[in-house]
Amino acid sequence: MAEYLIEARNLTRTFGSRQERVTAVEDVSLGIQEGQVLCLVGESGCGKTTTGKMLAGLLKPSSGQVLYRGRDVQTRDKDHFREYRLGVQIIHQDPYASLNPSHIVHKILSAPLLRHGFAANRRQARDRVVELLEIVDLTPVEDFLTKFPHQLSGGQRQRVSVARALTVNPSFIVADEAVSMVDVSIRVSLLNMLSRLKEKLGVTFLFITHDLALAKYFAWEGRIAVMYVGSLVEVASTPQLINDPQHPYTQALLAAVPEADPELTRHKESVTLRGQDIPSLLDLPSGCRFHPRCPCFEEGLCDVERPTLTPVGDGRYVACHAAVRNMGVRR
Amino acid sequence: MGKTHNQVGTAHRTAEAPLSVRDLWVEYVGERGMVKAVRGVDFDLRPQESLALIGESGCGKTTLGLSLIRLLVKTASIRQGEITYRRDNRVSHVLALDEREMRHFRWRECAMVFQSALNALNPVLRIWDQMYDTVRAHNRMPRAAVRQRALDLLRYVQLEPERVIDAYPHELSGGMRQRVLLAMSLLLDPQIIILDEPTTALDILTQRTILDLLKRLKAELGFSMMFISHDLSIAAELADRVATMYAGAIVELGPVNDIFYRPAHPYTLGLIRAVPTVTGEFKDLASIPGSPPDLIDLPPGCKFHIRCPYATGRCREEEPTLVPYYGEDHTVACFYPDRVRRDADAMWEQHSNSRAGDT
Numbered sequence: 001m002a003e004y005l006i007e008a009r010n011l012t013r014t015f016g017s018r019q020e021r022v023t024a025v026e027d028v029s030l031g032i033q034e035g036q037v038l039c040l041v042g043e044s045g046c047g048k049t050t051t052g053k054m055l056a057g058l059l060k061p062s063s064g065q066v067l068y069r070g071r072d073v074q075t076r077d078k079d080h081f082r083e084y085r086l087g088v089q090i091i092h093q094d095p096y097a098s099l100n101p102s103h104i105v106h107k108i109l110s111a112p113l114l115r116h117g118f119a120a121n122r123r124q125a126r127d128r129v130v131e132l133l134e135i136v137d138l139t140p141v142e143d144f145l146t147k148f149p150h151q152l153s154g155g156q157r158q159r160v161s162v163a164r165a166l167t168v169n170p171s172f173i174v175a176d177e178a179v180s181m182v183d184v185s186i187r188v189s190l191l192n193m194l195s196r197l198k199e200k201l202g203v204t205f206l207f208i209t210h211d212l213a214l215a216k217y218f219a220w221e222g223r224i225a226v227m228y229v230g231s232l233v234e235v236a237s238t239p240q241l242i243n244d245p246q247h248p249y250t251q252a253l254l255a256a257v258p259e260a261d262p263e264l265t266r267h268k269e270s271v272t273l274r275g276q277d278i279p280s281l282l283d284l285p286s287g288c289r290f291h292p293r294c295p296c297f298e299e300g301l302c303d304v305e306r307p308t309l310t311p312v313g314d315g316r317y318v319a320c321h322a323a324v325r326n327m328g329v330r331r
Numbered sequence: 332m333g334k335t336h337n338q339v340g341t342a343h344r345t346a347e348a349p350l351s352v353r354d355l356w357v358e359y360v361g362e363r364g365m366v367k368a369v370r371g372v373d374f375d376l377r378p379q380e381s382l383a384l385i386g387e388s389g390c391g392k393t394t395l396g397l398s399l400i401r402l403l404v405k406t407a408s409i410r411q412g413e414i415t416y417r418r419d420n421r422v423s424h425v426l427a428l429d430e431r432e433m434r435h436f437r438w439r440e441c442a443m444v445f446q447s448a449l450n451a452l453n454p455v456l457r458i459w460d461q462m463y464d465t466v467r468a469h470n471r472m473p474r475a476a477v478r479q480r481a482l483d484l485l486r487y488v489q490l491e492p493e494r495v496i497d498a499y500p501h502e503l504s505g506g507m508r509q510r511v512l513l514a515m516s517l518l519l520d521p522q523i524i525i526l527d528e529p530t531t532a533l534d535i536l537t538q539r540t541i542l543d544l545l546k547r548l549k550a551e552l553g554f555s556m557m558f559i560s561h562d563l564s565i566a567a568e569l570a571d572r573v574a575t576m577y578a579g580a581i582v583e584l585g586p587v588n589d590i591f592y593r594p595a596h597p598y599t600l601g602l603i604r605a606v607p608t609v610t611g612e613f614k615d616l617a618s619i620p621g622s623p624p625d626l627i628d629l630p631p632g633c634k635f636h637i638r639c640p641y642a643t644g645r646c647r648e649e650e651p652t653l654v655p656y657y658g659e660d661h662t663v664a665c666f667y668p669d670r671v672r673r674d675a676d677a678m679w680e681q682h683s684n685s686r687a688g689d690t
Contacts (some may be wrong), residue, residue, distance in 0.1 A: 183623075188618040189620075192618075252536060259608045260563035276489075278504070
């Protein structure tokens with residue numbers, strides 16, 4: 001088995017009290033090799049961010065393990081834990097909320113450099129800050145060093161967030177909806193900047209998004225994992241997932257998404273779901289979580305037996321009774 | 332285009348536009364000076380058409396929508412312009428209406444579905460109370476008749492009427508709230524519906540049901556619809572015509588296929604280049620350099636020239652106005668539409684080549 005830089009094993013996370021317990025993420029296992037990209041897509045409330053936070057060490061899993069460079073991060077080995085905490089960074093969705101409004105850009109970026117010993121003194125810190133701002137295309141650098149976050153546009157703020165994540169030379173970045181709050185016309189340049197980090201610095205990415213088009217664009221050479229109410233339903237390489245989706249939920253998403261191309265979007269084949277409502281996490285359906293809406297529902301099977309994420313060849317995985325059967329026939 | 336099956340009014344059948352906007356200017360008083368949010372906007376909303384107004388945040392699209400029903404905040408004022416409304420051979424000048432007439436105009440003639448379905452509903456009132464209040468403000472109608480109409484409309488937008496009508500907004504999901512708002516906008520059978528970001532913040536599958544619902548409502552009820560969106564894909568999906576807005580002005584207006592496949596304004600082309608598709612071919616994307624201008628301190632000449640790859644000395648001095656481009660239905664405010672068009676053609680050709688090469 002390939003060596004993963006970061007791996008989740010049977011991660012489960014519940015919230016709430018004993019009376020009202022919600023399982024936000026249930027039994028999620030995934031791994032990302034060094035230098036690779038995995039996109040986590042799904043609708044709001046499906047557990048994408050919770051999964052990302054557990055991988056980044058911001059939330060403790062209720063059960064299951066996170067492995068960094070093959071070792072459990074919850075060990076008592078201090079050095080390994082420190083290596084993990086510095087090696088894994090997260091870029092949050094909202095650049096308006098994730099930067100300290102009372103600090104100028106220089107301070108935002110130099111603080112972690114000095115704190116973690118990536119710069120020996122202020123002189124070195126300043127040089128590194130300039131370098132980082134150049135990496136994220138905030139040039140001329142002098143224009144940005146003394147700015148407060150409120151003096152920057154959304155796109156510029158998000159670049160500062162990226163630069164801050166880079167201060168500690170991470171090997172793995174969780175980008176949680178990192179470009180969704182930025183205007184369409186500048187979104188692509190932000191994505192391209194992230195792609196460059198991937199290529200030039202070899203950073204590994206978990207790219208969390210609800211936007212399939214962005215996932216496709218950012219991770220064409222990587223993989224996509226689709227999540228539905230707390231569990232993974234399909235994992236495949238991006239071209240496979242986009243061109244030949246196997247899980248009925250993935251198929252429904254691809255059929256439903258409107259496209260910025262009138263002919264294409266108006267001639268899509270529609271998938272009719274049996275129900276509209278996303279199940280409440282407090283009252284999850286039996287068997288397959290998708291069965292009340294699924295067009296391929298089989299009574300006595302899907303509402304009874306919960307499908308597990310099953311390998312179906314070519315590195316793909318799918319959690320659906322019908323899809324696994326079909327793939328078996330095809331092979 | 333299907334203009335024949337409408338039974339509601341006779342004026343709809345003529346080519347006369349229910350709503351015409353001419354040379355509209357809207358400004359806000361800001362701390363640093365006047366914010367020029369809408370600058371000289373001209374357009375017609377045609378009978379039974381679906382017009383998309385697209386642009387980035389802060390381009391003035393919501394202000395334009397609000398000024399059509401005069402719901403602007405106090406710090407905003409309509410400096411200049413004319414808004415003409417027509418129904419059944421009656422003509423009214425929206426900006427000259429008094430308060431009472433304006434109340435009549437809002438909702439009975441022109442309803443608006445606001446952005447963010449969560450905030451547009453009163454959280455402490457049941458859906459029924461909000462619907463009843465809406466009707467009562469405009470009509471004397473027996474309570475039972477209102478109730479029946481409300482139930483019918485809720486069913487019409489694919490909700491369980493009995494359950495939803497006595498619910499509080501927080502008991503409903505985002506998609507359900509959006510459908511409630513749609514039902515409310517239809518209560519008084521308006522001729523025009525304005526929708527501000529109708530599907531933003533909804534999940535993909537929910538968005539799809541709202542889009543399909545809007546298409547069906549428009550086809551069956553025959554109202555004219557103007558919707559405001561930052562999302563090109565919604566325009567591609569729903570619109571008959573598309574208007575691109577930049578820095579408070581409409582810079583290009585035309586039939587949806589012209590705007591997407593034959594754009595003639597560099598900003599429109601820039602937007603199209605910046606948006607990936609999911610099931611389409613993999614295309615090269617490019618962003619537009621720079622960021623939108625400050626509406627308080629606008630640059631001279633064309634407001635897009637700073638970000639525009641085609642800009643010349645003329646663009647820095649003179650602001651182009653909307654002029655017809657290849658037929659009267661497509662208008663563009665750019666001095667060099669042919670150059671933009673050539674690049675757009677090249678982009679789509681490359682796109683279709685890769686499509687052919689792939690299969």
